[in-house]
Amino acid sequence: MFLVLPALGACSDTVGPERIIxxxxxxxxxxxxxxxxxxxxxxxxxxxxxxxPSVAGCAGSFSDRGRMDRMSDETFKGAVLGGKQPGRxxxxxxxxxxxxxxxxxxxEATLMVLVAYVRGLSGSRGPHAxxxxxxxxxx
Numbered sequence: 001m002f003l004v005l006p007a008l009g010a011c012s013d014t015v016g017p018e019r020i021i022x023x024x025x026x027x028x029x030x031x032x033x034x035x036x037x038x039x040x041x042x043x044x045x046x047x048x049x050x051x052x053p054s055v056a057g058c059a060g061s062f063s064d065r066g067r068m069d070r071m072s073d074e075t076f077k078g079a080v081l082g083g084k085q086p087g088r089x090x091x092x093x094x095x096x097x098x099x100x101x102x103x104x105x106x107x108e109a110t111l112m113v114l115v116a117y118v119r120g121l122s123g124s125r126g127p128h129a130x131x132x133x134x135x136x137x138x139x
Contacts, residue, residue: 023117039063039121068124077111
C-alpha cells in the first residue's frame, strides 16, 4: 500500500489526454459562445471576421489553419488576458462588442493548455512549425 501512494501522486500531474479535456472545458466556458464549438464563429454574435472582415475586434475563426498558423502563442494569450477592442464597420456604423479580457481566470500553464486545444481545432501546431513528413508511397 505504501508504494502505491507515491505513484498515485504522480498521476495528478496534468499530462496526456486529460489536457485535451481540460482545454475543452476552458474553451466551452470562456470561448465557445462567440467562437463556436468547433472554432467557427457563431452567427449574430459580434459579426465574425470571416463574414465581415471590415469589423475589427470581431470573433475570429479558430478553425482556419492558416490564420492559426500565423498567430503566435503570445498574441493569442495576450488577446485572452487583455481582450480585444470593440470594432466598428468601415463606415463607422454598428459598433462591435469586442472581446472581454480574462486577466485573472488563467495561469500560464492553463493558458498553454487552452492555446493547445484551440490550435487543435484547426490542426495548427503554431507559427513556423515544420510540416510533418509526408508518408512515402511504396514503389
